[in-house]
Amino acid sequence: xxxxxxxxxxxxxxxxxxxxxxxxxxxxxxxxxxxxxxxxxxxxxxxxxxxxxxxxxxxxxxxxxxxxxxxxxxxxxxxxxxxxxxxxxxxxxxxxxxxxxxxxxxxxx
Amino acid sequence: xxxxxxxxxxxxxxxxxxxxxxxxxxxxxxxxxxxxxxxxxxxxxxxxxxxxxxxxxxxxxxxxxxxxxxxxxxxxxxxxxxxxxxxxxxxxxxxxxxxxxxxxxxxxxxxxxxxxxxxxxxxxxxxxxxxxxxxxxxxxxxxxxxxxxxxxxxxxxxxxxxxxxxxxxxxxxxxxxxxxxxxxxxxxxxxxxxxxxxxxxxxxxxxxxxxxxxxxxxxxxxxxxxxxxxxxxxxxxxxxxxxxxxxxxxxxxxxxxxxxxxxxxxxxxxxxxxxxxxxxxxxxxxx
Numbered sequence: 001x002x003x004x005x006x007x008x009x010x011x012x013x014x015x016x017x018x019x020x021x022x023x024x025x026x027x028x029x030x031x032x033x034x035x036x037x038x039x040x041x042x043x044x045x046x047x048x049x050x051x052x053x054x055x056x057x058x059x060x061x062x063x064x065x066x067x068x069x070x071x072x073x074x075x076x077x078x079x080x081x082x083x084x085x086x087x088x089x090x091x092x093x094x095x096x097x098x099x100x101x102x103x104x105x106x107x108x109x
Numbered sequence: 110x111x112x113x114x115x116x117x118x119x120x121x122x123x124x125x126x127x128x129x130x131x132x133x134x135x136x137x138x139x140x141x142x143x144x145x146x147x148x149x150x151x152x153x154x155x156x157x158x159x160x161x162x163x164x165x166x167x168x169x170x171x172x173x174x175x176x177x178x179x180x181x182x183x184x185x186x187x188x189x190x191x192x193x194x195x196x197x198x199x200x201x202x203x204x205x206x207x208x209x210x211x212x213x214x215x216x217x218x219x220x221x222x223x224x225x226x227x228x229x230x231x232x233x234x235x236x237x238x239x240x241x242x243x244x245x246x247x248x249x250x251x252x253x254x255x256x257x258x259x260x261x262x263x264x265x266x267x268x269x270x271x272x273x274x275x276x277x278x279x280x281x282x283x284x285x286x287x288x289x290x291x292x293x294x295x296x297x298x299x300x301x302x303x304x305x306x307x308x309x310x311x312x313x314x315x316x317x318x319x320x321x322x323x324x325x326x327x328x329x330x331x332x333x334x335x336x337x338x339x340x341x342x343x344x345x346x347x348x349x350x351x352x353x354x355x356x357x358x359x360x361x362x363x364x365x366x367x368x369x370x371x372x373x374x375x376x377x378x379x380x381x382x383x384x385x386x387x388x389x390x391x392x393x394x395x396x
Contacts, residue, residue: 015219015254021226021234031221031246031301035254073224 013079020073038076048075168337216255221302224310226263227275231282238286247301255303260286262309283307 017034041047051072056063225234262279287307290299299305 013218013220013257015217017219017221019221019223021223021230021237024237024240025244025246028244029246029248030244031256032248035219039253 016077016079018073018075018077023074034076042078044076044078046075046077048072168334217253219254219256220259220306221256222259222261224261224263225279225282227278227282231278235282235285238289241298245298245301247298249300256301257304257306258290258299258302259306259308262307263312265309265311 015038038047049072050069056068060068223234223237225231260283262283264275264279266276266280266283287305289297290302290305
């Protein structure tokens, strides 16, 4: 994620909001509400949740834990300097436990 | 027979150790010359262990090898050529086409990243953007954040392959969104964004290859684990075999009858493990 943010023409972003391709808005001014959430919840490293849906209920027993508990692809990631080492640790821990997987090709710097 | 069994176990342990060493060298933590050295050291160390310790180390090696393989393969899958900046459109007070960056940005910067690949994903991305016409992202430009819309293509736009239809399709998608962004000229949802950026994640088929390697390593480790487990739980030395001792219960009964519990209670408690079974049975037969 850090590499991704640093290689956009040398611009450094404080926040990255990952929004999957199939994400659809449900009301207008949704981006304003996201910003309000950011202001309410700050400071944070990742603002989001793990995947919540009943789409897989029928086959929950046979699905791997890593897939059931994966982080939702729509989340906000804070890229402040304080969080960079935290992200590296989180990614390492996620990979070690394999209980949660990162939905996006993240690479810690 | 037990001696040959130990030789087999030693061989399996060495192979698994070599597997671990190879996994380590794959991520360049060690050099290529380190693997044989590690193997030799592991073999010398394993020879100094008792039979029970050797058998125990097989299980540990299986689990450790599996974990390391999974972790290293996961790391390897993240080794791509780096995200590349492709281009941007910057909204400016002086030009509708967008020009250079301003020199000073008092606002915080937020990137709204839309990752996509071609195929169904691309279609969903376009549908998603079409919905933005009805559901505007914002009512006015945010005062605290400069928000950039970042389109992130999973592979490369220009990979020197003229027949790569995926890259062409991805370029078309980006062009369509870019045209829409510019055409709005501040009157559509593009008003919510300070600029449009396009990047490519440059993921390639090596990621898929890493996943296949991970599965093969898993099967490989599982195979040795199962072999070891079956060998430990089902093997009975033929020279001491008798019909009365066909299961664990009869062996335990025989052990109690021969007063083995008193001075070898610890072994009886762990009678479900293969080394203890052999030892109890051997001792019982000797009585």
